[in-house]
Amino acid sequence: SDVTRKQDDALNPFYRVVELADTTTDPAIWGKNFPIQYDAYLRTVDMVRTRYGGSEAEPRTPTASDPRDTVSRSRLDANPRLRQMWAGYAFAKDFREERGHAFMLTDQEFTERQQVAKQPGTCINCHASTYAAMIRLGNGDLTKGFEVLNSKPYFETRKEVTHPVSCVDCHDPKTMQLRITRPAFMEGMRAYKASLGVKDYDPNRDATRQEMRSYVCGQCHVEYYFKGPEKRLTFPWANGLAADSILTFYQKDGHKDWTHAVSGAPVLKAQHPEFEMYNQGTHARAAVACADCHMPYTRVGAMKVSDHHVRSPMLNINRACQTCHKASEDEMRARVETIQSRTHTMAAVAMDAVLELTNDIAAAVRADSTLPAIARARDAQRQAQFLLDFVESENSMGFHAPQEAMRVLALSIEHTRRGQTLLRGGPAR
Amino acid sequence: SDVTRKQDDALNPFYRVVELADTTTDPAIWGKNFPIQYDAYLRTVDMVRTRYGGSEAEPRTPTASDPRDTVSRSRLDANPRLRQMWAGYAFAKDFREERGHAFMLTDQEFTERQQVAKQPGTCINCHASTYAAMIRLGNGDLTKGFEVLNSKPYFETRKEVTHPVSCVDCHDPKTMQLRITRPAFMEGMRAYKASLGVKDYDPNRDATRQEMRSYVCGQCHVEYYFKGPEKRLTFPWANGLAADSILTFYQKDGHKDWTHAVSGAPVLKAQHPEFEMYNQGTHARAAVACADCHMPYTRVGAMKVSDHHVRSPMLNINRACQTCHKASEDEMRARVETIQSRTHTMAAVAMDAVLELTNDIAAAVRADSTLPAIARARDAQRQAQFLLDFVESENSMGFHAPQEAMRVLALSIEHTRRGQTLLRGGPAR
Amino acid sequence: MVSPWRAGLGALPAIAAVVLGLSVGLGGYTFFVARGASYLRNDPAACANCHVMGEHLSAWEKSSHRAVATCNDCHVPHDLVGKYLTKLSQGARHSWAFTSGRFPDPLRITATDRRVVERNCVRCHSALTATMRSTDDRHHPATDSCVRCHASVGHWVR
Ligand SMILES: [Ca+2]
Ligand SMILES: [Ca+2]
Secondary structure (H helix, E strand, O other): OOOOOOOOOOOOOOOOOOOOOOOOOOHHHHHHHOHHHHHHHHHHHOOOEOOOOEOOEEEOOOOOOOOOOEEEOEHHHHOOHHHHHOOOOHHHOOOEOOOOHHHHHHHHHHOOHHHHOOOEHHHHHHOOOOHHHHHHHOOOOHHHHHHHHHHOEHHHHHOOOOOOOOHHHHEOOOOOOEOOOOHHHHHHHHHHHHHOOOOOOOHHHHOOHHHHHHHHHHOOOOOOEEEOOOOEEEOOOOOOOOHHHHHHHHHHHOOOOEEOOOOOOEEOOOOOOHHHHHOOOHHHHOOOOHHHHHOOEEEEOOEEEEOOOOOOHHHOHHHHHOOOOOOOHHHHHHHHHHHHHHHHHHHHHHHHHHHHHHHHHHHHHHHOOOOOHHHHHHHHHHHHHHHHHHHHOOOOOOOOOHHHHHHHHHHHHHHHHHHHHHHHOOOOO | OHHHHHHHHOOOOOOOOOOOOOOOOOHHHHHHHOHHHHHHHHHHHOOOEOOOOEOOEEEOOOOOOOOOOEEEOEHHHHOOHHHHHOOOOHHHOOOEOOOOHHHHHHHHHHOOHHHHOOOEHHHHHHOOOOHHHHHHHOOOOHHHHHHHHHHOEHHHHHOOOOOOOOHHHHEOOOOOOEOOOOHHHHHHHHHHHHHOOOOOOOHHHHOOHHHHHHHHHHOOOOOOEEEOOOOEEEOOOOOOOOHHHHHHHHHHHOOOOEEOOOOOOEEOOOOOOHHHHHOOOHHHHOOOOHHHHHOOEEEEOOEEEEOOOOOOHHHOHHHHHOOOOOOOHHHHHHHHHHHHHHHHHHHHHHHHHHHHHHHHHHHHHHHOOOOOHHHHHHHHHHHHHHHHHHHHOOOOOOOOOHHHHHHHHHHHHHHHHHHHHHHHOOOOO | OOOHHHHHHHHHHHHHHHHHHHHHOHHHHHHHHOOHHHHHOOOHHHHHOOHHHHHHHHHHHOOOOOOOOOHHHHHOOOOHHHHHHHHHHHHHHHHHHHHHOOOOOOOOOOHHHHHHHHHHHHHHOHHHHHHHHOOOOOOOOOOOOOHHHHOOOOOOOO
């Protein structure tokens, strides 16, 4: 900080037009003070495909029950085996490629997953600007507001919020410094750091600026579950952030997301563990942050600003990668796609395998449902499937931690193997 | 003084004392012209451990049949399951951690593998300074000399050579430029490049200097087999350099190294595929060469010379890595060991798995040796075992291509899974 | 922020070393042979008097800053006192290292000197980077270092 801070006496590059309160939610108001950031923020409506990311607009005719005029590509249609893997769960009904932040609220509200299951208010934590709502509902107490949010049904909570994630969720309006506004992240990090021997960790107090450039994203781009009848949003990090550490947590805890419709296994759904996977990679070791790649500095006139058009770095290789990497744009893209296509191919292998096991269990149940091996085989499926899903639902297709993603797939296949041999007993018949 | 000497040094890097012929083999003679390189070359007798590499001296009492007073650690004792994986093959008798170039000739001559099998002269290609011998035996024709070398029994060929790999094997004595002296590499690269559509490739004519800085190593640090009754040293690269491309080659070719003593499978032994694995990694993509890390430039006076003390870069992190990587030595070591320990752990999982399959096949044979699934299960073992061995015998413990090594292990487990389910037929008994 | 004065005081022993070196002869000899007086000038060649700096010189000649910043512009503080103190302390340390031959190879910038460099980045690029530096604070001490993204601007030795 002493290096670059306040060399110029009054470091105030922004001309403040309006006064911002701690809970000013409307980004347009912030935009009066910070028009460049606001303009870029609005561009998260853009939809452009990359080989394994970005998003592609599929036009649709708005209906009364779903007013959206575009959606993104269905990933269930792209890979129909996902319907088998998630058989019996809302995800088998509707699951789409994620797109820009501008869509987060509507995409959540109108996903068909809302129709097949009654969702709790907890969902809203990551799909809206909730900071002001929590403060309001908790009468100034953030954690209390969080609990109120979780406790209501989704469509009631929905009425408490208006905007997708907004300036106020990431920034302190006085200093524009980053801040953590999500109790689930604070609690998750506290548990994680405790497992490393660090007591009473508080990111808002203890994190470096560079860490904050990833932590603000880690509030949502993470694996989660709803804990207990209060449906408390919980990040399962008490044993560590790696896929198998999280699996260990769930194995101890016993939590299940649903019962698999084909095999009867008590299975888990992994969801967007970008933060956890990234943390296993070389970039995290080298202290490269999410914002470095997804919000790279951009020159606008005489200012260098963070690109608030959060998107795939493959659409912005020059700024996102080439300050650090001197290779050409094509070469950088080729490096990424090599990593991704290896992950993609192996994930397909692991999926074929676990679906085979799923069907094997179903066949075994049909043959003799009292077979003691069935319970153990179901547990193997639970583990194999969670590990595969951890990679499958992580949105960088392995890029955030190439070796680690492959390791998790190898472990998944190993659990499937174990399940299949368990079910069959010894060889040679 | 130091300063004035350094300024002089810069004027005349090499002072040629003796004239070198194309076939001068004795490195001591070259050492008259290039004392710095020669002194470093002699230091390859040093034995220092790293976490997963280097080597450790085990003292032994020389005997008439084996005059060595040290050997390196037995890898069979370190991991006794290797004896099961290689059951029926000479490797199950003696296999040690490799050490510096100075030992290559004696370690080959006195390995117990020589006692359990009659080895061909082909072995010598990579364990001695053979260039002059080939020219002599071929009457000036290198390829012919190579063929003569391959055709004799090992202990006859042994008499044709005196030194471990020497200056003449890597350098043109007139210009000191690197040169390829091994016909097996020329032929292997020709086949590999042809698979990419490049006709009649000749490394001595077509390679860049930077490529040569890896190619000279790729003459020996590669997977190989002895082709046909002439025992021609052959690199199986006609389908590509990746582990599964090489496996495809062997599957088409039908070559086997031995019949597994426990399962009767027609199995393959993979051996030190450093060059092939390295080629799948980010460093190769970024044109970082073997010599950059294993023979980094070193300041001697005013000169920068290549460190001819070829060894583990973990013993020389500052020079080997920090030209390119600004992280601290401890951090660089930690990055390497993280990658290696993941590989190490997964290789153990894959080994347990394939040994289970091996025993399953044996049990199946005992039960009913006419079972048709047995042949297919043996083929699965062959493939699983080769892929595992490819990572296991690659000497960087995954570092040369972290994601790729893990991918190959995942594929290995997948083949084992297939073999085990094949053998057992459907589930549910 | 470390004041130039505090940085200067830290360098005092080094100044003493130079003075002592000059009088005893060893340091003085190196300083002389290596044309040490030129250390105090602004010419990049002054640094490259020592061949160990040669690589950086030739890399700098190919860099984006060759026409706009010399070695001193980046590596020496630009307030008067800090400037000569740093030059003397670096000069003494480098002379001694050069003579004894004891230094890491490849060279590694020290934490102090890296701070000097980054202050200079900001000195020239103050306006441009004012926005990004506006979110620095004492709570989150590791500032966005320039070098972690722009390591190559002065010279790309790799
Ligand atoms: Ca997307
Ligand atoms: Ca070794």
